[in-house]
Amino acid sequence: MSLLELKNVSKIYGDLKALDSVNVHVDKGEWVAIMGPSGSGKSTMMNIIGCMDRPTYGEVLLDGVDIAKESSKKLTDIRRDKIGLIFQQFHMVNYLTAVENVMVSQYYHSMPDEQEALEALGRVGLRERAHHLPSQLSGGEQQRVCVARALINHPELILADEPTGNLDEANENIVLDLFAQLHAEGTTLIVVTHDPEVADAAQRTIVLEHGKVAREVINEHFDEQQKEWLARLKTENKRVMPV
Amino acid sequence: MLIALLSIGIGATILAGLVTIYVDVPRQMGAQFRSFGANMLILSDGEKGMSKAQLDKALENIPAGQLVGAAPYRYVRVDMTTRQQSFTAAGTDFDQITKTSPYFSIEGRYPENPREVLVGKEIAETIGIREGSGMELTWQPAAGETAGDPSGDRQPGAILSGSAEGWSGGTVYVTVKLDDSSRIASLTIDAGTQTPEIGGLTQTDDSFNSQFVGKSLPLTLGEDVDALSGATITSTAVVEALNTARNTQSAGTAMTIKYTVTGILATGGEEESYVFMSLEDMAGLTGSDAVDVAELSVSASAEELETYAEQITENTDGVRARLVKRVTRSETAVLGKLQSLVFLVTAVVLILTMICVSTTMMAVVSERRREIGLRKALGASDGSIRTEFLGEGMFLGLLGGVLGAVLGFAFAQVVSVNVFGSSITFQPLLLPTAVIVSMGVAALSCLQPIKRAVAIDPAIVLKDE
Ligand SMILES: Nc1ncnc2c1ncn2[C@@H]1O[C@H](COP(=O)(O)OP(=O)(O)OP(=O)(O)O)[C@@H](O)[C@H]1O
Ligand SMILES: [Mg+2]
Numbered sequence: 123m124s125l126l127e128l129k130n131v132s133k134i135y136g137d138l139k140a141l142d143s144v145n146v147h148v149d150k151g152e153w154v155a156i157m158g159p160s161g162s163g164k165s166t167m168m169n170i171i172g173c174m175d176r177p178t179y180g181e182v183l184l185d186g187v188d189i190a191k192e193s194s195k196k197l198t199d200i201r202r203d204k205i206g207l208i209f210q211q212f213h214m215v216n217y218l219t220a221v222e223n224v225m226v227s228q229y230y231h232s233m234p235d236e237q238e239a240l241e242a243l244g245r246v247g248l249r250e251r252a253h254h255l256p257s258q259l260s261g262g263e264q265q266r267v268c269v270a271r272a273l274i275n276h277p278e279l280i281l282a283d284e285p286t287g288n289l290d291e292a293n294e295n296i297v298l299d300l301f302a303q304l305h306a307e308g309t310t311l312i313v314v315t316h317d318p319e320v321a322d323a324a325q326r327t328i329v330l331e332h333g334k335v336a337r338e339v340i341n342e343h344f345d346e347q348q349k350e351w352l353a354r355l356k357t358e359n360k361r362v363m364p365v
Numbered sequence: 366m367l368i369a370l371l372s373i374g375i376g377a378t379i380l381a382g383l384v385t386i387y388v389d390v391p392r393q394m395g396a397q398f399r400s401f402g403a404n405m406l407i408l409s410d411g412e413k414g415m416s417k418a419q420l421d422k423a424l425e426n427i428p429a430g431q432l433v434g435a436a437p438y439r440y441v442r443v444d445m446t447t448r449q450q451s452f453t454a455a456g457t458d459f460d461q462i463t464k465t466s467p468y469f470s471i472e473g474r475y476p477e478n479p480r481e482v483l484v485g486k487e488i489a490e491t492i493g494i495r496e497g498s499g500m501e502l503t504w505q506p507a508a509g510e511t512a513g514d515p516s517g518d519r520q521p522g523a524i525l526s527g528s529a530e531g532w533s534g535g536t537v538y539v540t541v542k543l544d545d546s547s548r549i550a551s552l553t554i555d556a557g558t559q560t561p562e563i564g565g566l567t568q569t570d571d572s573f574n575s576q577f578v579g580k581s582l583p584l585t586l587g588e589d590v591d592a593l594s595g596a597t598i599t600s601t602a603v604v605e606a607l608n609t610a611r612n613t614q615s616a617g618t619a620m621t622i623k624y625t626v627t628g629i630l631a632t633g634g635e636e637e638s639y640v641f642m643s644l645e646d647m648a649g650l651t652g653s654d655a656v657d658v659a660e661l662s663v664s665a666s667a668e669e670l671e672t673y674a675e676q677i678t679e680n681t682d683g684v685r686a687r688l689v690k691r692v693t694r695s696e697t698a699v700l701g702k703l704q705s706l707v708f709l710v711t712a713v714v715l716i717l718t719m720i721c722v723s724t725t726m727m728a729v730v731s732e733r734r735r736e737i738g739l740r741k742a743l744g745a746s747d748g749s750i751r752t753e754f755l756g757e758g759m760f761l762g763l764l765g766g767v768l769g770a771v772l773g774f775a776f777a778q779v780v781s782v783n784v785f786g787s788s789i790t791f792q793p794l795l796l797p798t799a800v801i802v803s804m805g806v807a808a809l810s811c812l813q814p815i816k817r818a819v820a821i822d823p824a825i826v827l828k829d830e
Contacts, residue, residue, distance in 0.1 A: 165828070169824045172742070172824075174742060174822070174823045174824040175824055195746065195747070198741070198744060198745075198746050198747075199744075199746075201742070201744055201823075202743070202744025203744075207742055207743070213735065213739045213742075215736050215739065215740075216736075226740065226743060227743045227744070230740070230743055230744040230745045230746070230749065231744055271743070
């Protein structure tokens, strides 16, 4: 079933076509990677999907609603209710503790609930670091807090722009573990990356070049891969989150 | 943030201070302006001046609580023959002068004893006189003023003064007031230069003093009056002084009395060219205790003053009152100017505060733009961003307002004590006023920064910087 559909989406800055008649289709529960050289329009596309920007032309259907035509107030509502965002630069509020950062997301969505926020931190393995400030956390830990923040409101779609861009291999794997778990839960994931390993973890990779979809690569081994991931997670005694 | 708080605090301080002073100033100003001089004059209708009784009757028209002071003045021309100078001498009541003319600044002290004078600075400089110097003044009656008649008797009701040498070269002074039939009605003897016991006796011993009452001048000691026992020389001097007084002042001859200067008067005005003495001394010199004019300081509004002046003129024979327009008018004018000045300063301070707070909040917004972008990306609506910043601003306003009310009151207190020399009471309304105004100012100054914050694009969080 279709969650997201980009139809002939273009984004034009002056005479620069950041996106040029892009057609993309993402099903509910799919895990999609987006690759492409710098300046190819990946972030531009994420902004549009994330309801933070509007295309110059084209339709963007999210759950059947054309978000290209919605008011910015409505876009904020959609973003808050349906989308979880993860960024390359983590972006935590630097004077708030880990758990408070998670609660910021709850605050705008519904009601801050510390217990729930602590549970979410538990899911990313940071239960004991909950009351640390961002400055007291490593980059990997900060990114895991951001994952917890992104999933706290149970979004249908998680958008991650270079989530592992600033992480070492070990932390990259932890984040990929979390993505695998989210995927197992049925969350739709769109991950922008430069890293082929991160892209290989996804079901499908869309490659952008000069604002156009250059090609799509289906990961033939995804199902086996996923099984292996989950098996390994089980042996490592990591909890798989209930759906 | 701290800067914003401080600027609101300072703004509120100045505001609260000014408002406090402003509320308190009319009260203070009233007293202040009175210190710039009298605001009403009582004048005699005739040539001869008014009597003490007339003046008292006139003053009855002013409620006691509102009459700050009433200084009578009698002006005559006197000569200082030793220096060949001539000045205006003013007889007055020094107790009242301190009330009607508090700006009189004296080097030395006010006269307290008989034959002491206050000399204007200009005179003092011209003739090189100082505090403690002696000064001989001569009053020469003008042709029309001649009090005596050809027989040498003073007119009924006249006052005579004279002196004579007593024990061991000291001078004895006497002043008598004549009754309607030119007999002695009362007598004052100043024998301070004699031995202390006798000096004291001449003032207190009724049996000595009272024997003069009812007698006509000249007198002979041993016949008309008896000497004070053990003080024949002093008693002789008293009688001689009385006879001298009668003789020298009869037939319009000049009267010369030696005075001691107790202080030099500086006012910056024409008073500096006067010699001031008590009304009693003036009576001793000129033989009359009439008053030319009385300067009144009345604590009342312009309309009230007008009414009082009319009443006095109407109710008192031979006397009229008029207002010293200069002072009453300038009082109102200055108050009006002060009011606009306070408003102006307040407005400027508020605008400056607003600019400062606005700039600081602007800086805060741009410093936190990533965080604001993040919050928006996480789903914060424009409304909640607005509320957050407004809340922050209002909180600053609240803190600043409380701080300002307290500091402002302290500031006003200091100003009041230093400028007006009196303390002020805390206005309970000041606190809520300061808080509301500073919260309002804070809210207003947050408008632009909030606009800026709301305009922040959540997509900035996706841009790496
Ligand atoms: N606000 C903007 N105004 C003008 N040009 C823009 C704007 N945002 C992006 N661009 C341009 O659009 C093109 C696509 O930018 P985009 O950020 O989508 O690239 P990207 O694929 O995310 O690159 P990277 O891998 O470096 O993050 C770039 O050439 C960029 O300069
Ligand atoms: Mg990018």
